[in-house]
Amino acid sequence: MGILDKEFSDGNIVITKVEDLFNWARLSSIWQLGFGLACCAIEMMATSASHYDFDRFGVIPRNTPRQADAIIISGTVTLKMATRIKRLYEQMPEPKYIISMGSCANCGGPYWNHGYHVLKGVDRVIPVDVYVPGCPPRPEALLEGLLKLQEKIRHESLTKKQA
Amino acid sequence: MALKTETMILNMGPQHPSTHGVLRLELELEGELIVDVKPHIGYLHRCFEKHAEAMTYPQVIPYTDRMDYLASMYNNFGYVLAVEKLLGIEVPERVEYIRVIMGELQRIASHLVAIGTYGLDIGAFTPFLYCFRDREKILNLFEITCGARLLYNYMWVGGLSHDIHPDFVRLTKDFIKEFRPTIKELNDLLSYNKIFIERTANIGILPLATAINYGVTGPSLRGSGLAFDLRKEEPYSIYDRFDFDVPVGQGLMGTVGDCWDRYYVRVLEMEQSLRIIEQAIDKIPDGDVHSAIPRRIKPPVGTVYQRVENPRGELGYFIISDGSTNPFRVKVRAPSFVNLEVLGELCKGHLVADVIAILGSIDIVLGEVDR
Amino acid sequence: MKTPDEIFDILKNNFNDDVIGIEKEQPTEPIIFVNPSAINKVCLFLRDNEELKFDSLMNLSGVDDANGEKVKDNDGSEIIKGGTLSVYYHLYSIKYKHKITLKTSTSREEPRVESVESVWKTANWHEREAYDMFGIIFNNHPDLRRILMPYDWEAGYPLRKDYKNPEFYQGMKVPY
Numbered sequence: 049m050g051i052l053d054k055e056f057s058d059g060n061i062v063i064t065k066v067e068d069l070f071n072w073a074r075l076s077s078i079w080q081l082g083f084g085l086a087c088c089a090i091e092m093m094a095t096s097a098s099h100y101d102f103d104r105f106g107v108i109p110r111n112t113p114r115q116a117d118a119i120i121i122s123g124t125v126t127l128k129m130a131t132r133i134k135r136l137y138e139q140m141p142e143p144k145y146i147i148s149m150g151s152c153a154n155c156g157g158p159y160w161n162h163g164y165h166v167l168k169g170v171d172r173v174i175p176v177d178v179y180v181p182g183c184p185p186r187p188e189a190l191l192e193g194l195l196k197l198q199e200k201i202r203h204e205s206l207t208k209k210q211a
Numbered sequence: 212m213a214l215k216t217e218t219m220i221l222n223m224g225p226q227h228p229s230t231h232g233v234l235r236l237e238l239e240l241e242g243e244l245i246v247d248v249k250p251h252i253g254y255l256h257r258c259f260e261k262h263a264e265a266m267t268y269p270q271v272i273p274y275t276d277r278m279d280y281l282a283s284m285y286n287n288f289g290y291v292l293a294v295e296k297l298l299g300i301e302v303p304e305r306v307e308y309i310r311v312i313m314g315e316l317q318r319i320a321s322h323l324v325a326i327g328t329y330g331l332d333i334g335a336f337t338p339f340l341y342c343f344r345d346r347e348k349i350l351n352l353f354e355i356t357c358g359a360r361l362l363y364n365y366m367w368v369g370g371l372s373h374d375i376h377p378d379f380v381r382l383t384k385d386f387i388k389e390f391r392p393t394i395k396e397l398n399d400l401l402s403y404n405k406i407f408i409e410r411t412a413n414i415g416i417l418p419l420a421t422a423i424n425y426g427v428t429g430p431s432l433r434g435s436g437l438a439f440d441l442r443k444e445e446p447y448s449i450y451d452r453f454d455f456d457v458p459v460g461q462g463l464m465g466t467v468g469d470c471w472d473r474y475y476v477r478v479l480e481m482e483q484s485l486r487i488i489e490q491a492i493d494k495i496p497d498g499d500v501h502s503a504i505p506r507r508i509k510p511p512v513g514t515v516y517q518r519v520e521n522p523r524g525e526l527g528y529f530i531i532s533d534g535s536t537n538p539f540r541v542k543v544r545a546p547s548f549v550n551l552e553v554l555g556e557l558c559k560g561h562l563v564a565d566v567i568a569i570l571g572s573i574d575i576v577l578g579e580v581d582r
Numbered sequence: 583m584k585t586p587d588e589i590f591d592i593l594k595n596n597f598n599d600d601v602i603g604i605e606k607e608q609p610t611e612p613i614i615f616v617n618p619s620a621i622n623k624v625c626l627f628l629r630d631n632e633e634l635k636f637d638s639l640m641n642l643s644g645v646d647d648a649n650g651e652k653v654k655d656n657d658g659s660e661i662i663k664g665g666t667l668s669v670y671y672h673l674y675s676i677k678y679k680h681k682i683t684l685k686t687s688t689s690r691e692e693p694r695v696e697s698v699e700s701v702w703k704t705a706n707w708h709e710r711e712a713y714d715m716f717g718i719i720f721n722n723h724p725d726l727r728r729i730l731m732p733y734d735w736e737a738g739y740p741l742r743k744d745y746k747n748p749e750f751y752q753g754m755k756v757p758y
Contacts, residue, residue, distance in 0.1 A: 081226075082228050083226050084232060084233075085232070085233060085255065086232070086255055086257075086277075086280065086577075086578055087277055087280035087361060087362060087578060089232065090280055090281065090324070090361060091360070091361060093328075093343070094343060094346075094347070094350075097339065097340055097343035097344075098340040098341075098343050098344045098347075099343065099344065099347045109228075111227075111228045113226075123255070124255060124257050126253075126254060126255060126256055126257065127732065127751050127752070127754060127756070128253055128254050128256070128731070128732045129225065129233055129254045129255070130754055131752065132225055132226065132254075136226055155758075156758060158262075158273065158274065158277070159257055159258065159262070160758045161265075161758065162258060162261050162262050162265045163257060163258045163261075163262070164258055164261060164740050164745070164747045164756070165256050165257070165258050165730075165731060165740070166257055166258065167754060168755075168756075168757070168758045172754060172755060173754065183362065184360075184361050184362065186360060252729060252730065253728075253729060253730035253731060253732070256730040256731065258740070260715070260741055261740060261741060264741075423637050423638055423676065424637075424702060424703050424704070425702075425703045425704055426638055426639055426640070426702065426703070426704030437676075439676060444679065445679075514611070514613070514670075514683075515611075516611065516640070516641065516672050516683065518640065525640065527640055527641050527672070529641055529643050529670065529672065531645060540643070540645050540646075542641065542643035542645075542670075544640060544641040544672075548707065549704055549707070552703065552704070552706060552707050553703075581730055582730075
């Protein structure tokens with residue numbers, strides 16, 4: 049395994065803050081809820097597939113909200129779906145994070161004006177951590193959004209209530 | 212006194228990994244057996260038809276992209292053909308050839324997703340990765356042409372948004388050379404896999420008469436043994452110039468019209484699409500792809516119904532024009548919407564686990580079911 | 583293979599007044615007008631007749647003709663009074679490869695059309711959609727509920743030309 053083998057073989061001690069350790073553990077294995085809505089879900093699938101490989105950031109789709117840390121709202125949220133999304137969000141254990149992927153989830157996207165059945169932004173029902181713009185965002189953009197989320201988790205405090 | 216039993220209602224979706232989006236199924240069960248399936252749709256209803264009435268004719272094209280987001284090129288194709296028919300304009304040869312090539316590449320890409328996710332539903336993870344690897348190559352071809360990976364807005368009324376890249380012909384030929392052997396690989400890996408066959412053969416048999424009465428089209432209809440393909444039946448664009456076969460289900464692993472047949476028709480269709488691209492790629496004539504684009508699109512009063520063979524079946528656009536710059540009414544006959552209706556018929560008497568296999572074999576896209 | 587004129591003649595001979603006329607002014611395909619209360623009988627005939635064999639319904643679409651009188655509502659928005667709603671049927675025969683378009687019009691205030699669900703199962707969801715979007719009631723439909731919009735949607739039929747979107751649905755703000 050290379051250099052790390054020697055570093056830890058003699059029962060070495062690593063000194064760090066509990067907060068940093070927790071945050072590091074959390075940000076390195078963000079399990080997302082395997083949940084697709086619309087066009088962006090295809091890009092999300094492409095991100096998990098062979099070319100872009102979401103796994104290398106520790107992102108693995110879980111099929112139940114009860115074992116998920118993050119939810120990627122990938123696509124248009126309709127009024128019929130909004131109540132269900134809220135319920136899924138409420139079923140997730142704390143701490144939980146939300147990435148809003150694509151213009152539709154951010155603000156209604158191309159459906160903002162005449163979409164009589166489209167919720168104009170998922171942040172009207174659940175709080176969002178990271179917004180990823182694009183219609184649809186490229187997989188690279190989603191990866192960037194994930195890195196931003198990791199950055200956010202890295203600076204979280206366990207004691208102070210987050211904003 | 213005989214004991215009475217009650218059926219159980221089980222809810223599946225809208226968040227479920229195998230419903231391919233936000234479909235909700237209400238299953239009525241007697242033990243493990245399905246008594247009835249009621250699909251509840253509309254969780255992705257994005258008001259396409261209302262938008263179409265509020266936009267001008269060219270402005271509608273990006274919204275057609277977002278209906279069947281796995282086959283955006285083909286949605287564009289159908290819409291522009293309908294408007295061109297209404298306007299009565301001819302498009303240059305070069306445009307026709309490029310459209311056909313793009314359409315067939317899109318068909319392969321769409322089938323790859325269908326096959327990959329079908330394997331995923333049944334429990335085979337590796338074919339999914341293989342399929343997405345090959346799909347990325349097609350998306351790269353689209354990307355050098357129009358800059359977008361998924362939603363292209365590529366075909367315009369009377370022409371195309373961009374001409375093809377100088378390298379496009381060479382790269383497409385490379386792709387065909389690379390891709391053809393992987394179909395065989397896919398067959399070895401998935402199609403003739405014992406577990407896969409056990410899960411799909413003799414499951415969800417769709418008799419031909421039922422299929423026609425329910426209006427099922429596309430690979431699902433051809434899986435039941437009828438060689439009905441609109442590219443052959445009423446050739447639009449320049450499909451009459453190419454030589455290709457229409458694969459049908461033959462019941463190789465079980466009965467004609469079962470899940471395996473529907474699946475295998477898609478595999479065979481990819482080969483036929485490659486043949487069409489091979490014939491077309493060398494014959495692309497010179498010309499300007501923008502020359503026939505009208506400056507102002509204001510069709511005469513009238514109606515048009517234009518249908519094309521989308522990867523999922525018959526995609527129809529019904530447009531009413533009142534003579535203004537906006538369509539008066541656009542109705543989309545979405546293949547997934549119609550094909551999904553037959554699900555209840557197919558699932559009756561099967562086990563719960565088979566619902567996944569049957570649903571995957573119909574290959575629906577919820578964006579198109581709900582529009 | 584039969585031309586629309588021949589099909590119209592056959593229908594006229596069999597159904598007399600219920601088949602109203604044929605319009606050929608269209609730039610693309612001719613349309614046969616049918617009485618809404620007889621559409622199911624006409625369709626059954628079209629499907630079962632040996633010479634016609636229209637075995638598949640390609641498309642069924644509701645249309646708001648918006649040909650009524652436009653009046654101002656109390657709050658100043660425009661609504662349409664009177665006029666008609668229409669339903670278009672696009673039929674195709676896989677056996678003979680001919681096509682025909684039927685149209686039936688019904689009043690906007692009480693839109694009632696006979697269901698063709700018993701003729702082609704395809705019509706089931708299409709008719710539900712037309713009901714959902716335009717409020718056209720299909721008599722003898724087995725399961726006429728909303729299909730795309732939520733079941734508890736109370737703000738009317740979205741694709742009517744004078745539709746007004748509500749401000750809130752279940753506490754969620756609808757407009758941008």
